[in-house]
Amino acid sequence: MSNHDQVYLSQAEAYESMISRQPDLSEIVRQIRPYKNLDVLDLGAGSGRLASFLAPEVKTLICTDASQPMLDILDRKLTEQNFVRNWITLEADHRSLPVPDSSVDLVVSGWSICYLASSNHQEWDSNLDKILSELERILKPDGTIIIFETMGTGTETPDPPEFLTSYYSLLEQKYGFQHRWVRADYKFASVEEAIEHTEFFFGEELAERIKNNRWSTLPECAGVWWKE
Template sequence: MSDHESIYRHEAEKYDKLISAQPSLRERINAIRPLAGLDVIDLGAGTGRLTVPLAVAVRSILAVDAAEDMLRVAAHRLQAAGSRNWRTAVGEHRRIPATDDSADLLVSGWSVCYSTSAEADPTGGQLAAIVAEMRRVLRPCGTAVLFETMGTGFEEPNPPAFLLDYYAALEREHGFAHDVFRLDYTFADAEEAERLTRFFFGDELGDRTAERGSPVVPEYAGVWWRTFA
């Protein structure tokens, strides 16, 4: 398995190439909470997978990530897109660098899971702290939208076992609604598909991708959302 922390801190451009092979999630977020006029926080923003497409539709957006290299790539992409309503800040899920009641929408993609897996959060205390921090920065009637994996390289949803308790807790203990959808990677060719999946997901998926010989790598994603009173 690849060292994701090292990738996030030292290979942000290559990681951005990988995730750029997936479709935008802006319209899916807009269907949950209409974006026009909102102040937004992207928590665990990475290279701007959510930040960049959202910036063109919202009033303001704050991109927060623990890895400065990821935020550097995000800032470059935002500048290239001509957006000016954004800023970046180094931070993490339990200590968001934002004031109380400062956002209408908080989004987080493939990020909260690193703090809330069965190994990282066996008692659920970290997730409770993260949800409390989301509530702190959101205004009344603010919405949180989280995206996580439901399985990469499979033709049916196949979520990792070590995330199942986290997913269940979001729904049962913290009141999030949930949906599952297809979010395939579409690369330039089969060689790029094999190379980039091996880089991030490791040899098992890299080998299966090479065997498939297709530029398309199937993926399922989950979305969880809640509007707080």
């Protein structure tokens, strides 16, 4: 189990506190595929980074994740916002989704597929093929897939981790995804708060850079891939 996998199981609240400091990505998604009244799958939904803006507008929302503690936070957040309950949460593996064929208009996935498609994983390319085959299976004929992944934390221009570059290349060259990047900076009240809320996830080296650069805003570049 990776360090991040352990975080998602045992430090879900801390993770939610960190990612809540990133910007709303609703306009990015809406520009690619307006989602009002659609049937949507949030793949690797986590604590609800994307589900929080999708739920008020979509017809139905299926939220899958490997971490039940993360899904519990998502469910609580949406319930507290008094949305009409149009969502379900399912603990599931990306490679085998409990979702009917041709039932979804839009798939969104934020910072999640990378864990199975990292070149550090022995079967990364096979995993990616299985995941995308599953998404094609559940999509309606006019369906859309939108994937968000990191293009570098602590960088102001794209500098993706080397272990993800092969995955990103396949998305574009083999699977026909279009691509752009955006800034998705984490904004904190102080340098100290930035370190407090990120070191557990990103480690000591980045915490030291935050300290040395006096960053209360931690730069983050995000890649966006989409296919219709």
